[in-house]
Amino acid sequence: MSKFWNDKIKEIEPYVPGEQPKDKKYVKLNTNENPYSPSEKVVEKIKSMNLKDLKLYPDPDVSKLREVIADYFSKKISEKFTKEQIFVGNGSDEVLALIFMTFFNKGDKVYYPDITYSFYPVYADLFDLKEVKIPLNENFKIEINKYFGVDGHIIITNPNAPTSIALKLNEIEKIVKNNPTQLIVIDEAYVDFGAESSVKLVNKYDNVLVVQTFSKSRSFAGMRLGYAIGSENIIEGLNRLKFSFNSYTIDRISIEAGIESFKDDDYFVKTNTKIIETREKTVKKLKELGFKVLNSSANFIFISHNKVFAGDLYKNLKDNGVLVRYFAKDRIDNYLRVTIGTDEDMEIFIEKLNKLL
């Protein structure tokens, strides 16, 4: 504590990222990283860049990368997206923080599930918002009708974390339609592993803002890139904030690497498909071991065993060289969140479980 900290810093409880222990080599299934490296084309691009140009500022508008992302979605969805509809940030957490600062006034209500990404309550506190947590139902599903006609902003992770369960596009659309004057933020960090993207709603409704990240499906956790897709007016607001906060957030290497990642769509599809296959094989084996496994559309699964307490299993797995994530929180303290690694990673995980159960 320092007398110079302001009132907020004195009371805030910061977010706690997944542990990154350095004591030994773990099978690391705790921070939802992609087990596959970035595309070889990305690696080659970085190695062949003229790094002498690092003496010069990057393009503060990040125009080229925004254009590539806009073109990608234009093709994918067969609708026109412009670069003015894309905002790029230093990881999707930065994009989320800037969204809270751009669209929410102090004292506003912000609605999200009681069980969801644990950074939202931190943002709500940091920016003096009134959080309204809407309980997931007994099956950990979002009940969409509870979000209809609310008197505040809405942020929904889809698929939700750490539950892994996705809403369908028409369910999200109902929430959007039933709150025409409220901004609906859809955080799609895990969408590429089996859920439907709400990018399809962006040109149809003016109150949808979709956030995606390079950290999971693009194997780029170590690079820090995230983006938001919305109407040009909404994105302009984010840029107004960015240029009032930090003009040059994306460095030259990240810009070029990000462009290359979007260009190599084959690799992107191949690795995501592989992760989904590994997930389904893993789920099958876990069910045979007596686990309850929620229906995952993500690169992680959320599991519980009726005989062994999740907190104990977490510790025993760690002692055996396998890191998973455990949240000692209401309703989910008997669950583990397990990232889907390679087939080999998951075989080791199952093998350790076999011993520990």
Next chain:
Amino acid sequence: MSKFWNDKIKEIEPYVPGEQPKDKKYVKLNTNENPYSPSEKVVEKIKSMNLKDLKLYPDPDVSKLREVIADYFSKKISEKFTKEQIFVGNGSDEVLALIFMTFFNKGDKVYYPDITYSFYPVYADLFDLKEVKIPLNENFKIEINKYFGVDGHIIITNPNAPTSIALKLNEIEKIVKNNPTQLIVIDEAYVDFGAESSVKLVNKYDNVLVVQTFSKSRSFAGMRLGYAIGSENIIEGLNRLKFSFNSYTIDRISIEAGIESFKDDDYFVKTNTKIIETREKTVKKLKELGFKVLNSSANFIFISHNKVFAGDLYKNLKDNGVLVRYFAKDRIDNYLRVTIGTDEDMEIFIEKLNKLL
């Protein structure tokens, strides 16, 4: 404008970075970039990194880079600095923004010169602070006694921008001593080009926070790295905010490149010395051409001619392929800020001036 923007985004005037025109190749003396590339060792490090690891999150604590910076200053100043005294951010603008969010409460007063880095008024507006602008004297110098015993936070760029004039260490120390209960932020973006660093005050006074950047003296504008040095308590506050805003701000490549930059001190000293030499040669020639040149301790100079209006000169130089920075603002609208490039850059600049005057 969008109905979803909050009150602040509707009214704020964002910062305007120096122009980066792409229409033709300019001698670019407008954004205070370093004319020399980063050290070859930095370039080699990036090329030899295992980029496959980009699939994994970087260390959110940025421990290794913070240690290297702490060790560097421990040696340079012959005093012990710990990594807990170093905060690393995504460029020094991000560090500054986070400082405003960590130490200043809404409604607080914040003091800075009437002519200084034009991002401070944007931050003051963004975070609802009361700015108190203290006029520089008629020679564009900071009058330190005007900062004694003030009822608010103080932020001083040293050397100041765009004036290029530095305060001496004992002058800064007097401001620090005369405000023991206020945090004094010293923004040293340009300190390595001839000013004395206030890092020497950090272990002596608990109310000093020094900000430096890789963008200028470390030839890393394209990479985005900045840092703050202060007491462990003060830095802990910044980390509390960081982990409430964006946990992973520094990517894996930036961390390794930043470490390598601090290791190659010979190159750092050599390029900075060269820029200072080029500056002094340029100043001499400009004075011969009838320019008034403020006494620079930076990698830029602030110049005015009694016969030709600075705004016209800016335009004519641009038409002739030389970009400098012009601020159409009170008191400085007959001045140009000119970055020091290579000897060759400055010869072209002088040659064009010779034609235009």
